[in-house]
Amino acid sequence: MKPLVQLYIQQFKTTLAMMFQYRASLVIWTIGQVLEPLVYLIVWSVVANSSGGSVGSYTTADFAAYFIVLMLVNQVTYTWIMYEFEYRVREGILSAALLKPVHPIHSDIADNISSKIITLPIMIAIAIIFAFAFHTSVAPAPWAILAFIPVLLLAFLIRFILEWTLAQAAFWTTRVSAINQSYFVAFLFLSGQIAPLTLLPHAVQILSLLLPFRWLINFPVELLLGRLTMVETLIGIGAQFGWLIVSIVLLRTVWRAGVKAYTAVGA
């Protein structure tokens, strides 16, 4: 275990150095991360305003709170690993990872967490500014705040493992953009990024219960907004655990198959 901990610490130092080199790109990337939930926030607010102040159980202020919290949850859980993998395959440096005696996922998780440790404070600051600008706030019960921590952690783990597994597609094809895009579109609708899931058509809501996405975004967000009962929260955590197991199994299967496919034809 100790060498693994050392790896994570070392990767943090490495990521820190890299981010310092790429600070301009980081700013641009942050703009994108902020703009998307902001746009939906505004659009839904306009809709709510012209519909007598609310849509479903969401008032204008509720929408603002929803999308601001979503922005943070998204920031904590998102990954860029599929682009990273595509880049590694393109540059021919994927082989280097295969020559190491450690599973490459560890470096990647460490890198992901490390960069968020740096960017999260900025995002929180932006969230606070937005909360003031859009006249909104959250007031969840203490138990909800406590439950939020493991829920967010699980969401991060599941999302990372799923997306890392998806990134393996680069082993089989260079045409990963279509696969990635399909994933992002499904994620957008079924995780609650486009609208709170309760506002979506019934069929879509059912679909979202069968897939992992809602438990990664909509669930944590609703929890922190104080919109869930304890029972609903427990069910949600159960679903998260279930998806965690599924995603780990998927990861191992796909990774093994991916290495096999890759080593059949080489770099």
Add this chain to the structure above:
Amino acid sequence: MSEEKDNPMAYAIHVRDLSKFYVVTQQETGTKAAFQNLVHRRKVEVRAVDGISFDIEPGEIVGFLGPNGAGKTTTLKMLTGLLHPTSGELSVLGYVPSKREAAFLRQITLVMGQRNQLVWDIPAELTFELNRVIYRIPPDSYRSMVTELTELLDLGSLLKKPVRNLSLGERMKCEIAVALLHRPGVVFLDEPTIGLDVTMQQRIRTFITQYNQRFGATVLLTSHYMADVATLCKRVLVIHHGKLLFDGELSGLLRQFTSHKTIIIQLDNCKADLSNYGEIESYEDGKYTLRVPKTETARVTERLLAELPVIDLLVEDPPIEEVIARVFAQEEK
């Protein structure tokens, strides 16, 4: 050559009837054909490696010589587990490379091409530290290794600069250094001097010799530069079209494949037509280079000395490059 050993585990590298075949699609040229490609394509089998066998003992430095596309890199990839063989037996330090066991990976290293493990935007020493942790190198061993490698490769302050700011030669030195931090028992080098200037090439060759002497590592290097192989390797494996053409000492290569000698002759202030004596290879500043069959060497030399005003005469083996080139050219036919 060593005596045949019954136990393949005694070798550092053991290869028997190794083969790797690919199936590739072909593309025609022309815009019309380009659209036809959308509908139908032709498939062709390529034999990258075709039944090669060899054994390498621990501590040997062996050179893998061959032109581009001969199968050298493919073989290296199979030896490091990056590529699955189509058929044949393969073991490195007693491990089957394609299994990619952690214990195996900790004992080998591969330097292939110009971009390997160094993380691009940060100083090389950060990648060093990362490897220290990944390969579980004990702190003192790490420190002494870094010191030694810095000295042998003359790294100086290169380790503190972002890798992207280093020149090609500097980067190669750092890549080689980071690859050896964990003191692997088997070192695979694919074209380690390609694209480098002459001084740098020499430095790296010297380094490899020193490293081998110091740590007793087995080194297998591929190259299409004769100078690499001639300086470093007592033993060469010549590969072309996926087949092993020769396995033995360099001097043996010359003996086996050359039937000619080179005579370099300098005449006293006149130009003569030497085509009667042998094949004229070149003429420069009054020096002729002739190519004559081995069997004729004595006779031609006698005639030259008798019939022409010779200032200087030298009989040599043809340049090794030429021999190899002819070997490959012959294989083409």
Add this chain to the structure above:
Amino acid sequence: MNYFRIFLAFLRVSIYVETAYRINFIIQLFQSLLNLGMTLGGLAIIFTYTNLLGGWQPYEVLALVGVYFLVGGIIRLIIQPGMEELIESVRDGTLDFRLAKPADAQAVVSLQRVEIWEILDIILGLGVLIYALLKLGEIIGVPQAAEFALMLTAGSIIIYSFFLILSTLSFWFVRVENILVIFQSVYEAGRWPVSLYPGWLRYGLTFIVPVAFATTIPVEALTSRLNWQTLAGAIALSIVLFIVSRIFWKTGLKRYSGASA
């Protein structure tokens, strides 16, 4: 016209490269349709809860989506690829090959790469736009159509100049590889009428990253929302920006070629 022939030459190379992989076409079509479907899906959800979005009718917003795809396609077809290539070639020194060509350097680098599959986005966008206009039942008179074409042209020139200015920065700063990404991220906001956004955002989308000129303003022309000030302003801005970007380009080029600025 010499430059048209240059463009054709680059186009031919692009076609050859792309058709080398037969599955490219299917994948590109799939992605374009997916992207369109995603946008339309979002639209559908919004309009189940309202009839008017910031004063815009559903089919007017649909027309906006059409223009968003149309202009997005134009940008990714011919504007962005050349600029990406420019930035890359400044970094690795291969720009010299382009400069050695016997034609105006700016034209060469601007036309040097064509992502032909973006034609799909252009066609889809056009289709959506026409459908929306038909549904709106508006008789698009000559003045609106003319204004639309004018605003589309002005918008394209503004976007092109914007890209050129950003890309020219690479002559001074080494690490600007990802700078064009800023447009991609911000362009997403162009799927909705810019008038929806709060003042500061509207300002940013007009004058900092000129997304509004690419999408909302041309559609405003089509739906008779355009006042003559905006029309004149857009035309003026396009001319000014084009000139400024060319001057900036020439300055950057001189610096690159070693001559004093």
